[in-house]
Amino acid sequence: MREPTAGQLRTRIAIKPWQDQAQGFADVAVVDGPPLYRWASVIPVSSATYWGSRQIDTGVTHLIVLRHCEQVSSRHVVEAEGLRYRVMRLKGSVGAKRWTWLECELLGSA
8 A cells, every 4th residue: 555645634533532431330431532633534445334224344444544643542433524433453654653544444423
């Protein structure tokens, strides 16, 4: 895969830490942390599989490319243009740390 140029990073994204916190006896609440804002390129790589209105396939649907960011892990979600993505895997640049590639799954609207 070719490295992008800075001019190709046209989408403003918010990278948020995501964790589930227990509430009461059997309830779970999703808690987002403070966001990191970056410019990125969001590239669809495959489509999501739906049955009715529910997404049933959990594969990688989008590739998000941004300048190197060490704070991102698989415990983060990315919000871009009203959609939310779960980070599945990370890839870094070979050699110089210039770019971070995030393999993400589309979760739906933010």
